Amino acid sequence: MVEISSDVIRGYNDTIILFILMKEPSYGYEISKQIKSISDEKYVIKETTLYSAFTRMEKNGYIESFVADPDSEGNGKKRTYYRITDKGKEYYNSKCDEWELTKEVVQRFIDR
Amino acid sequence: MVEISSDVIRGYNDTIILFILMKEPSYGYEISKQIKSISDEKYVIKETTLYSAFTRMEKNGYIESFVADPDSEGNGKKRTYYRITDKGKEYYNSKCDEWELTKEVVQRFIDR
DNA sequence: TTCTCGTACTACGACTGTCGTACTACTTCT
DNA sequence: AGAAGTAGTACGACAGTCGTAGTACGAGAA
Numbered sequence: 001m002v003e004i005s006s007d008v009i010r011g012y013n014d015t016i017i018l019f020i021l022m023k024e025p026s027y028g029y030e031i032s033k034q035i036k037s038i039s040d041e042k043y044v045i046k047e048t049t050l051y052s053a054f055t056r057m058e059k060n061g062y063i064e065s066f067v068a069d070p071d072s073e074g075n076g077k078k079r080t081y082y083r084i085t086d087k088g089k090e091y092y093n094s095k096c097d098e099w100e101l102t103k104e105v106v107q108r109f110i111d112r
Numbered sequence: 113m114v115e116i117s118s119d120v121i122r123g124y125n126d127t128i129i130l131f132i133l134m135k136e137p138s139y140g141y142e143i144s145k146q147i148k149s150i151s152d153e154k155y156v157i158k159e160t161t162l163y164s165a166f167t168r169m170e171k172n173g174y175i176e177s178f179v180a181d182p183d184s185e186g187n188g189k190k191r192t193y194y195r196i197t198d199k200g201k202e203y204y205n206s207k208c209d210e211w212e213l214t215k216e217v218v219q220r221f222i223d224r
Numbered sequence: 225t226t227c228t229c230g231t232a233c234t235a236c237g238a239c240t241g242t243c244g245t246a247c248t249a250c251t252t253c254t
Numbered sequence: 255a256g257a258a259g260t261a262g263t264a265c266g267a268c269a270g271t272c273g274t275a276g277t278a279c280g281a282g283a284a
Binding site: 007 | 240241242243244245249250251
Binding site: 027 | 260264
């Protein structure tokens, strides 16, 4: 069975996370579940990779964090939410452009 | 202008090199020129990246090296050529499969 | 013949992002 | 009460890429 290796997905982790955040603010655990479900379990991001991406992207100004209490129904525990910034949206869009280019270029070296 | 970053191409350098070697044995300098021309200058592999990929792939049994004197016309200098092995061909093919999967999965996180 | 440009590398240390492992702690389900 | 799920943090290891630098030979121009 074909698996997606971390070296192959490496350049897209930030993009994948930002894609989720483009819709609405979210937090680590929820994001990792969404990635899993959107990819039909084909890609499951590692916790450490995810949380270190948060730290890095916040430092770069692509996302902002805020702590929120359990949701309106009173479920769950305190979480750290992340919201995408304007700079982050710009970054996401440029990454999408880069993907289109990369896809086209890499394809030339694929014998399929 | 959109550029392909090294993190994005990272997982495909081996595949790209092996693609060239699938046609015929070749050597560093020539391979780097071919990558540049096939990609229409959109991707230029760094020398250090290329040569360290050779070392790694030879260690893994994907390629074999042999030293050859200048070509039949007597041009050029002594070079280290690399030839893809059967194991390397298998690896290349599995990487192509992985690419097809990755392409499909990453696309789901791209807003285009 | 000397100089420059192209060819064909090698060495080395720095850096970045991912990973494995481990640990904490609260909540919900059984 | 105990297990499974939720929601993280800490830390050191590792792999692949990169910048920088240096070597050395060949070919063509001045």
